[in-house]
Amino acid sequence: MRVLAAMSGGVDSSVAAARLVDAGHEVVGVHLALAAKSSGGASTAGPASARASRGCCTLDDARDARRVADRLGIPFYVWDMSERFRRDVVDDFLDEHRLGRTPNPCIRCNERIKFAAVLDRAIAMDFDAVATGHYAQVVAGPHGPELHRGVDPAKDQSYVLGVLQRSQLERVLLPIGGDDKATIRAEAQRRAFAVAQKPDSHDICFIPDGDTASFVLARLGGAPGTIVEAGTGATLGTHRGVATYTIGQRRGLDLRTPAPDGAPRYVVAKDVATATVTVGPAELLDVDLLEAGAVTWTGLPLDAPVDLQVQVRAHGEAVAARIDASGARLRVELATPVRGVACGQSVVVYDGTRVVGSGTIEATSRVARA
């Protein structure tokens, strides 16, 4: 097969590419340049130098990836996807925050960049498949390829691939999902890859310092408002902007009056229209009914309500749930309440280790009372 290996410069995608070469595929490495370029040269009338756009981190990552590709003896190129990434991932991330929702940009990136723009380009250029270093598995099933969890529970990334559909899966290779991280690192070491000890990336790649609140605030501007107590409606403080809070957040609320019972308080609701952040006790965060739109099917679409499992965040637990997909939206009745679910998050439906489909949460509520 002719395989295009997306190479981030990290351990996982390096080993993934190496395994494909070992398997005898014709592999070409591509590093996706996603970081926004800083624009504008110093010069007034003259030609702007490329210097202005020579960023830092991405450059190092591209170099690491190139080094691995050179060692593997495969061609390597950098594809500039920064425009698409800004539009489809970063702007979307900000738009969602503006609406008071909590988006997952990694899912958007997989949905719109890696397994859409890049995959389509690869196919147009006569590649048979795109490979990545995600911890998840594509397994042949009775109805075609299935997406399954990676075997390393601590690393499983099937959640962020939950938006993939059958037609995409047919063209996707995930060579490392059958191993745990320690095995992959050891293999990178054995292959003498310089990146073998490179730390894992955890943060959102375009917010390298991890300070999402400041990132959002700087780009959306503040809309100051009040923080009120759930139930009583009493004003407890002020804030710089609703968008900088996430449902379930406890730290950084800076409340002047402690709760009467001394219990910790969390963000339980956000109202963009009135710029109000509502805080309350942990119990108010528990929800057991989710409604989700933008539904995608990785496996066969569900028609009748069934009992399966769902996951609502990248490193969350799977929870038993009854899924009803008979309407336009997914209705998810959770067997046990889940704490701190925000609109904008994805709910991914699993049948054991197999990904069934996904949706974007549009409403949450508490139906049953404990």
Add this chain to the structure above:
Amino acid sequence: MEQRVYLDHAATTPMVPAAREAWLQQSAEFGNPSSLHASGRRQRQAVEEARELIAGLLGTRPSAVVFTSGGTESDNLAVKGLFWRARATSGADRVVTSSIEHHAVLDPILWLEADQGAQVTWLPVDSVGRIDEDVLAATLADPSGVAVCSVMWANNEVGTVQPVHRIAEACRAAGVPFHTDAVQALGHVPMDLGELRADAVTLSSHKVGGPFGVGALVLDPGLALTPVLHGGGQEREVRSGTLDAPSIVGFAAAVEHAVKGQEQRAFHLVTLRERLIGGVVASVPDVIVNGDLGTAPDERLPGNVHLSFPGCEGDLLLMLLDAAAIDCSTGSACTAGIPEPSHVLMAMGRSEEQARSSLRFSLSESTTEADVDAVVSALPGAVERARRAGGARAQVS
């Protein structure tokens, strides 16, 4: 190794046998050319013979030849060195240059502008990439405070040859030091530096079949400039660093080969170039040929073919041709492998999209008709696929 078609000679070209032989032979010798003892003298002898050979071939004096580590260093030395010297002696802070220089000139000037307070006049170019001599004349009408004027002899991307003799004359009349980057011109256009009478001329070895990491700045011995590299002062106190005798000897042999075979080479290259352009125009009808279409040595570098393929991304085309065993270039500088939209094409008035849709093929005397024909037959399929890939990219959203 698989048989590849190498059409990227403007990036670097294989060593010619005479250069390789001279280089290898000298590498068996030992000694520091600056040492006073016999071993040093032997190395110095080789270096000075190389200097004399290069000077003789190019119609200049040996004392004008300052060996450097290559084109980039020579350009930096000329631009910064002349600027700093003029500023120190007369307070001059103006720089005149074209808008299509190689990064080795462009970036030092941008740095002088941003960091050293230089006032830069960017000479515009026409649609084939030749500078506007009227703007130059108007600029030089008031030459006060101009520290240096730098305009390249021939452009590395689109191959356009500049009227360097007239520019040198205009600068001389205005009393402005003139530097020209002749890296791409050497071996491809007739070159008599005595006749040109520029103040500083940049040469690079690996572009003419010599070893890497060596070059020269041919610098008027009467002209002082501030060094970039301070140290032992080996090269007339203008440039420091122990001289690399084997590379210098190899460089000189390559220059000899380049200069002596120039006319015949140009004839061969123009013939192949026209075959390539004709073939591509016939098989990809909407191709755009960039640069000067003339065949005279003062119009376009004989081995340069620069094409735009509307609707294609140059980097995808390059990737597809690479897979088809053809080596070429998008012609412009890269940022970690991402081609920037070429400042040269932008200065020629092209859109960013067209700039990004371009490929450069650069031929050498070793290029054959079969090489050219391989490109002609590979391109239509590659163009079609790159267009599909571009379309695929535009569709998804």
